[in-house]
Amino acid sequence: xxxxxxxxxxxxxxxxxxxxxxxxxxxxxxxxxxxxxxxxxxxxxxxxxxxxxxxxxxxxxxxxxxxxxxxxxxxxxxxxxxxxxxxxxxxxxxxxxxxxxxxxxxxxxxxxxxxxxxxxxxxxxxxxxxxxxxxxxxxxxxxxxxxxxxxxxxxxxxxxxxxxxxxxxxxxxxxxxxxxxxxxxxxxxxxxxxxxxxxxxxxxxxxxxxxxxxxxxxxxxxxxxxxxxxxxxxxxxxxxxxxxxxxxxxxxxxxxxxxxxxxxxxxxxxxxxxxxxxxxxxxxxxxxxxxxxxxxxxxxxxxxxxxxxxxxxxxxxxxxxxxxxxxxxxxxxxxxxxxxxxxxxxxxxxxxxxxxxxxxxxxxxxxxxxxxxxxxxxxxxxxxxxxxxxxxxxxxxxxxxxxxxxxxx
Amino acid sequence: xxxxxxxxxxxxxxxxxxxxxxxxxxxxxxxxxxxxxxxxxxxxxxxxxxxxxxxxxxxxxxxxxxxxxxxxxxxxxxxxxxxxxxxxxxxxxxxxxxxxxxxxxxxxxxxxxxxxxxxxxxxxxxxxxxxxxxxxxxxxxxxxxxxxxxxxxxxxxxxxxxxxxxxxxxxxxxxxxxxxxxxxxxxxxxxxxxxxxxxxxxxxxxxxxxxxxxxxxxxxxxxxxxxxxxxxxxxxxxxxxxxxxxxxxx
Numbered sequence: 024x025x026x027x028x029x030x031x032x033x034x035x036x037x038x039x040x041x042x043x044x045x046x047x048x049x050x051x052x053x054x055x056x057x058x059x060x061x062x063x064x065x066x067x068x069x070x071x072x073x074x075x076x077x078x079x080x081x082x083x084x085x086x087x088x089x090x091x092x093x094x095x096x097x098x099x100x101x102x103x104x105x106x107x108x109x110x111x112x113x114x115x116x117x118x119x120x121x122x123x124x125x126x127x128x129x130x131x132x133x134x135x136x137x138x139x140x141x142x143x144x145x146x147x148x149x150x151x152x153x154x155x156x157x158x159x160x161x162x163x164x165x166x167x168x169x170x171x172x173x174x175x176x177x178x179x180x181x182x183x184x185x186x187x188x189x190x191x192x193x194x195x196x197x198x199x200x201x202x203x204x205x206x207x208x209x210x211x212x213x214x215x216x217x218x219x220x221x222x223x224x225x226x227x228x229x230x231x232x233x234x235x236x237x238x239x240x241x242x243x244x245x246x247x248x249x250x251x252x253x254x255x256x257x258x259x260x261x262x263x264x265x266x267x268x269x270x271x272x273x274x275x276x277x278x279x280x281x282x283x284x285x286x287x288x289x290x291x292x293x294x295x296x297x298x299x300x301x302x303x304x305x306x307x308x309x310x311x312x313x314x315x316x317x318x319x320x321x322x323x324x325x326x327x328x329x330x331x332x333x334x335x336x337x338x339x340x341x342x343x344x345x346x347x348x349x350x351x352x353x354x355x356x357x358x359x360x361x362x363x364x365x366x367x368x369x370x371x372x373x374x375x376x377x378x379x380x381x382x383x384x385x386x387x388x389x390x391x392x393x394x395x396x397x398x399x400x401x402x403x404x405x406x407x408x409x410x411x412x413x414x415x416x417x418x419x420x421x422x423x424x425x426x427x428x429x430x431x432x
Numbered sequence: 433x434x435x436x437x438x439x440x441x442x443x444x445x446x447x448x449x450x451x452x453x454x455x456x457x458x459x460x461x462x463x464x465x466x467x468x469x470x471x472x473x474x475x476x477x478x479x480x481x482x483x484x485x486x487x488x489x490x491x492x493x494x495x496x497x498x499x500x501x502x503x504x505x506x507x508x509x510x511x512x513x514x515x516x517x518x519x520x521x522x523x524x525x526x527x528x529x530x531x532x533x534x535x536x537x538x539x540x541x542x543x544x545x546x547x548x549x550x551x552x553x554x555x556x557x558x559x560x561x562x563x564x565x566x567x568x569x570x571x572x573x574x575x576x577x578x579x580x581x582x583x584x585x586x587x588x589x590x591x592x593x594x595x596x597x598x599x600x601x602x603x604x605x606x607x608x609x610x611x612x613x614x615x616x617x618x619x620x621x622x623x624x625x626x627x628x629x630x631x632x633x634x635x636x637x638x639x640x641x642x643x644x645x646x647x648x649x650x651x652x653x654x655x656x657x658x659x660x661x662x663x664x665x666x667x668x669x670x671x672x673x674x675x676x677x678x679x680x681x682x
Contacts, residue, residue, distance in 0.1 A: 084607055086529070093530070093604045096592040156590020157610060164569035164587045175593050176568035231562055231599030231671045308670070381601040382667075385551065387536040 040198065048423045055422055059266075066415040073408020077153040080401045085156065088401040094390065095377045099398045100154035102369040103406040105222065107147030107413075108182065109244065109369070112219040113252025114140035115189060115211055116245075117282065122201070123208040131278040132256050134427035135420070137193045137208070139259055140215075142416040144186055146409040153405050174225040181218030185211055197424070219248055226376060233310035234376040243296050250293055251365055253286030254339075258358035261351055263421045271351065283348040290340045297336070310379045317393050318375050326367050335364020495647030497579035501557065501617050501676070502646035502653045503630075504664075508681045509638040510535065510550035519635035523621045530604040532615040533632055552640065554632070555602035555615040556667065556675030557581045563594035563603065571611070579676065580619050585611035599671040617643070646676070656680055 055063075080088045091098040118136030121129030152158045161179070170176050188211035195204035220241040226232070227240030257279060264271055271279070304315035318327050339357035346353035380390040420427070512535050520526060520533050533554035540547055561581050563572050571587035572594055574580070588611035595603045595612065606613035617623060618630040633643035644651035649658075657664055657678055666675045 086605065086607065093595070094601060096595040096605075154591075156592075156605060157588065160569075160587070160589045164571070164589060168569045168571075168587055170565075170568055170570045172565045173568040173593075175566065175591060179568060225566075225593065229562060229566070229597050231597065231668070231673070377596065381599060382536060382553070385536065385667075386538050386540050387551070388539050389534070389536050 044197065051423045051425060052419065059418065059422060063415060063418050066411045066418065069411035070408050070415060073404050073411065076401050076404040076408070080153060080405075085154075088399060090397045090399045090402060094380060094394050095374070095396045097373050097377065098396055099370055099373075099402050100150055100405060102366070102373045103150040103409060104147045104154070105373065106366050106369040107143045107150060107409060108219070108222065109248045109365075110251045110255050111140045111143040111147065112185075112215045112245075113248040113250065114143065114255050115185070115208075115215045115252070116249050117252040117256055117285070119208050119212040120285075121278075122196075123205055123212060126281075128274075128277050128281045131272075131275045131429055132260055132282060134193070134196050134424070134429050135260060135263060136252070136256055137189060137196060138420050138424065138427065139255060139413075139417065140211075141186065141189050141193060142413055142420070143255070144182065144189070145416075146412050149412065150405055150409045174221045174228060178218050178221040178225060181214045181221065185214040185218055188214060196429075216245060219244055226372070231381075232376050233308050233379070234304075234314040239296070239300060243293075243300070246289060246292050246296060247365075247368070250286060250289040250361075253282050253289060254358045254361045254365065256282050257286070257351075257354050258362060259417060261355040261358070262417070263426060266418075267421060267426050269426060276349075276351070279351060279354065280348045283343055283346070283354050287340060287343045287348075290336055290343070294336050294340070297332070309384065313379050313383070313392065314375050317378060318371060321393065322395070323371055323375060326371050330364050330367035331371060333364070334360045335368055336361075339364075496559075497575075497577065498647060499645035500579050500647040501623075502644065502657070502678070503554070503617075503633070503676075504642040504653050504656045504678045504680060505552055506640050506642070506682060507549060507551055507679055510552060510640045511638060512537065512550040513637065515635040515637060516552065516632035516641060519631040520615075520618075523618060523631035524616075525608075526613070527606060527608060530606060530613065532602075532613070551679070552632075553600060553602070553667070554677065555581060555598075556600055556673065556677040557615075557617065559674035559676060560672060562597040562599065562671070562673055566593045566597040568593070575619075578617075578619070578623075580617050581614075582616055582619065583611060583613065585609050585613075588612050599668050599673060600675075653678075 086092070089098060089100070114136040117129070118133045118140070120126050121131075122133040155161065165176060165179055169180070188207050192204050192207035192211055195201075195207055223241030223244030226235040227237055230236050260275070260279060264275075301315060301319065304311050307315075317323055339361040342353050342357035342360070346357070348354070374396050378394045378396070380387075380392060380394050382390065383392045514535055517531065517533055517535065521531075524532060526532050533552060536551045536553055538549045538551055557574075557580055559579070561572075561574055564570075564574050564581060567573075568591065569587045569589055571584050571589070573582060573584065575582050590605060590611070592605065592612070595605070603612050603614045605611075618627075618632075622629070622631060630641075630643050633641040642652050642656065644653035646653050646657065648654055656662075662680055662682055664678050664680045666678055669675075
């Protein structure tokens with residue numbers, strides 16, 4: 024970092040401090056336990072294997088190895104992307120309550136959340152990299168030939184900005200420049216929420232897809248992000264303390280309690296949303312009714328009732344109530360169940376919107392009324408790889424940044 | 433004069449105040465706009481009309497595109513010989529795994545008399561194309577001159593949003609071109625080289641496909657679309673895409 028080229032950095036951190044920090048991180052990393060390195064190696068290996076699957080898919084051609092096809096062009100890779108960026112945005116939203124809007128009780132969870140929001144966003148980008156057919160053209164034409172009516176364009180651009188802001192915020196938090204971090208955090212929050220609503224609108228503005236069309240999608244996405252953020256915070260904070268064999272200090276306990284309460288409220292909101300989505304769906308156009316029927320009573324019934332409703336919403340909600348927001352073990356189990364349920368929520372969201380065939384109302388024999396989609400090994404491996412990347416980065420983050428401890432002031 | 437007097441003195445329109453011709457024109461446009469044309473079938477016309485910006489004269493004199501390429505299908509004549517599909521494949525190098533045009537088979541076992549009908553489909557070159565709105569890089573765009581929804585293949589990032597956005601399953605990913613491909617009314621292969629008709633329309637032995645300029649009152653497509661005697665419809669009008677491909681019988 025050249026001092027004279029970087030007047031902002033000059034005021035923020037000196038060259039000596041910068042080098043010191045890097046050396047500190049390196050020594051921390053090299054002083055791990057055997058278990059730490061084994062887990063790291065394992066997760067790193069899974070990432071590599073998944074990358075191999077991805078490269079193989081690129082080489083052979085996606086149409087030959089993925090389960091998607093002309094009538095259902097978006098599969099679990101898109102669901103996976105949604106899953107990771109929703110989690111990322113959620114982590115940003117919840118953590119910003121603490122260090123952007125100054126709610127002191129949520130400050131202890133902030134650093135880890137910001138770090139993980141960057142990690143999960145990168146995981147999402149990795150997944151989408153292997154879905155888009157010409158990923159290297161993205162950077163060029165998104166910049167040279169932007170389409171302001173395209174939600175995809177806005178989402179991509181805003182998530183790029185969001186990534187930059189959140190990375191800067193984390194670096195600023197590391198060097199304890201909290202005033203500047205607040206600014207970066209605010210910008211990250213605004214761009215994150217804007218990007219995320221656009222992701223919802225990608226689906227919600229498609230008039231041809233009855234299941235998705237309407238203002239519900241962007242709104243639901245933001246609520247779901249906040250809930251996913253709470254899930255992730257409880258999940259990763261608990262894990263972080265457990266693998267470091269640390270006891271929860273009082274401020275952190277209170278923070279997790281606050282997050283738990285917020286999460287319970289958001290779960291109630293989501294249950295309300297899903298209920299009305301289903302009820303109004305039954306009064307919708309035939310395409311929508313067919314989709315909802317398939318979702319609730321057809322091939323996706325187990326996905327919906329067991330994974331989405333039970334694991335994703337109801338069980339965590341009750342576990343949270345039972346735990347009285349004090350039993351962190353129960354809250355962790357709730358977050359684990361919720362993560363599984365949330366992943367299936369994303370799968371159903373993307374796939375159900377496409378299963379009603381385009382010309383069903385014309386009684387055509389060329390396509391069945393309800394189309395089918397089955398993910399392949401390649402697609403599943405890429406999702407597993409992205410999860411492994413999150414674990415890998417999480418482990419490194421816990422070690423190198425010494426449990427993301429924050430001083431409260 | 434004050435308002436009381438103003439209203440008292442207000443005359444009703446007398447007969448002959450508005451010419452009959454204009455009245456007929458206006459009524460016709462009204463029927464077209466509201467979609468009631470012969471038997472209650474839906475008829476969508478150019479977005480200019482629907483936006484309520486054009487007067488009846490403007491509608492007939494000025495379509496937004498010149499020529500405003502359009503296609504009409506007379507579905508009762510289709511026998512599923514698929515010569516159009518083959519001609520399209522040959523002319524536009526459509527690979528085996530994809531299609532630009534397709535013949536759908538409609539079967540209704542509860543129908544009286546005829547229980548099977550063939551329905552050709554292709555890109556509708558919509559006037560309000562959801563694919564064009566959704567494309568992040570403008571790799572697909574509506575040509576300002578002809579209204580054809582075209583592809584700038586080099587810009588396509590393969591995100592497949594246009595595939596999901598299209599209500600008509602008109603698009604597919606072409607691996608050779610490394611981009612999304614779809615019907616372009618044979619622009620690249622024929623129209624841009626001076627030919628006047630698409631390969632599929634030329635190949636059809638039964639006169640199912642009628643290709644022409646919707647803005648030219650002398651063209652057959654114009655005559656079929658702007659008439660009240662026979663039902664003319666478009667596919668999935670509820671999506672708001674305002675297709676430029678029409679279906680009729682006869």
